[in-house]
Every structure is written in C-alpha cells, then in structure tokens.
Amino acid sequence: MDRLTSSEKKVSVLLLATLTCIATMVIKLPTPGGGYVNLGDGFVLACGILFGPVYGSIAAGTGSSLADLINGYSHMAPATFIIKAITATAASICYKLITRHHISERYSYINVSVAGAAGESFMILGYGIYRIFMHIYESGRLNRAVVQSAALSSASELPYDLLQAAAGVIIAVIMTPLLARLITRSR
Numbered sequence: 001m002d003r004l005t006s007s008e009k010k011v012s013v014l015l016l017a018t019l020t021c022i023a024t025m026v027i028k029l030p031t032p033g034g035g036y037v038n039l040g041d042g043f044v045l046a047c048g049i050l051f052g053p054v055y056g057s058i059a060a061g062t063g064s065s066l067a068d069l070i071n072g073y074s075h076m077a078p079a080t081f082i083i084k085a086i087t088a089t090a091a092s093i094c095y096k097l098i099t100r101h102h103i104s105e106r107y108s109y110i111n112v113s114v115a116g117a118a119g120e121s122f123m124i125l126g127y128g129i130y131r132i133f134m135h136i137y138e139s140g141r142l143n144r145a146v147v148q149s150a151a152l153s154s155a156s157e158l159p160y161d162l163l164q165a166a167a168g169v170i171i172a173v174i175m176t177p178l179l180a181r182l183i184t185r186s187r
Helices: 006-026 040-070 077-101 109-139 144-155 158-185
Strands: 028-030 036-038
Touching: 006 028, 006 036, 006 040, 006 158, 036 040, 036 158, 040 077, 040 109, 040 158, 077 109, 109 144, 109 158
Parallel strands: none
Antiparallel strands: 028 036
16 A cells, blocks of 8 residues: 555555445444444444555445444544554554564464554454543542542443454454455555
C-alpha cells in the first residue's frame, strides 16, 4: 500500500471506511448490555494493517462510527470512532513490528492474527472503560459502590467483547489479503 499515490490512498481509505460500515451493519447480534457483535472489527483490523496508523485509523473509526449513527447508536458514535481508530492503530503498529522482525510471507495468518489480537485487546479495554464511565455518569454519583457496580456491569459484557474480538480476528485473517489484492489490482 506504500506505493499508492496520495489520491489513491484517499479513495482506498473511503472504500475501506464504507466496507467497514457495511460489514458492521450487515450481521449484528445484540448483546444484553446494549452493544452488538458484528463483522466490522475484521475490517477495522484490515484498515490498520493495510493503511497504517494514520489512514487506517481514519478509515476504521469513520466506518465504525458511521454504522453506529445509522443503526441508532448515536450516543456510542464518538467513543466508537476513538476506540476503533485506536484498535486499527494498535493492529498496524503490531503488524509492522512483527513483519519487521520475522521473515515470513506478507499477510500471513499468524502475523494478521497476532496483530489482530493486539488491536482487539484495545477494543475490549476501550469499551470496558467507556461502559464504566457511562454507568458512573448515568448514576449521577461517584462513590465506591457506584464504581464497583459500574465495573461489574462492564465486566458482564466481557464475553461478548471477546466473541466480537475473535470474529474480528478471523474476518481480518480472511479479508486482509483479499482487500490488499483488490486495492492493488484496481490501480
């Protein structure tokens, strides 16, 4: 992707943002805490791996937050933008470190899986922290009992976040090399 011109990168980023939005909206399984498991995380990771921490994070954050806006989760859109951008950035940085230090085929399953897991750990942490803050904000108080309740409430979503993360890594392993070929062939 480094060989793309600035204009080609911008168009490709818009394309990946759109694909991320669509993948997030196509299959969504609601979770008890108000979120949903979706396929968009795989595209978030692919955005970071293919376009690096700047362009990739913009595509990932934009596509994911746009899906929140369209799906009626507008209260989540700002947090989603930040969390997904950080997820893509973490995956990008991890991927670059892995490929720099290991001689292996580009976009190998292992490289994408490890980078994806690193990125998704930030997604899990980000949404966990966001839910804690929202619980505290909605309670209107800040004391030990409220913080404990917020932490327990947020922790109850952890299995669903892990499911979303696993789906994201699997989708990224499949989609990253395909998207890379699509983008380079369209030149």
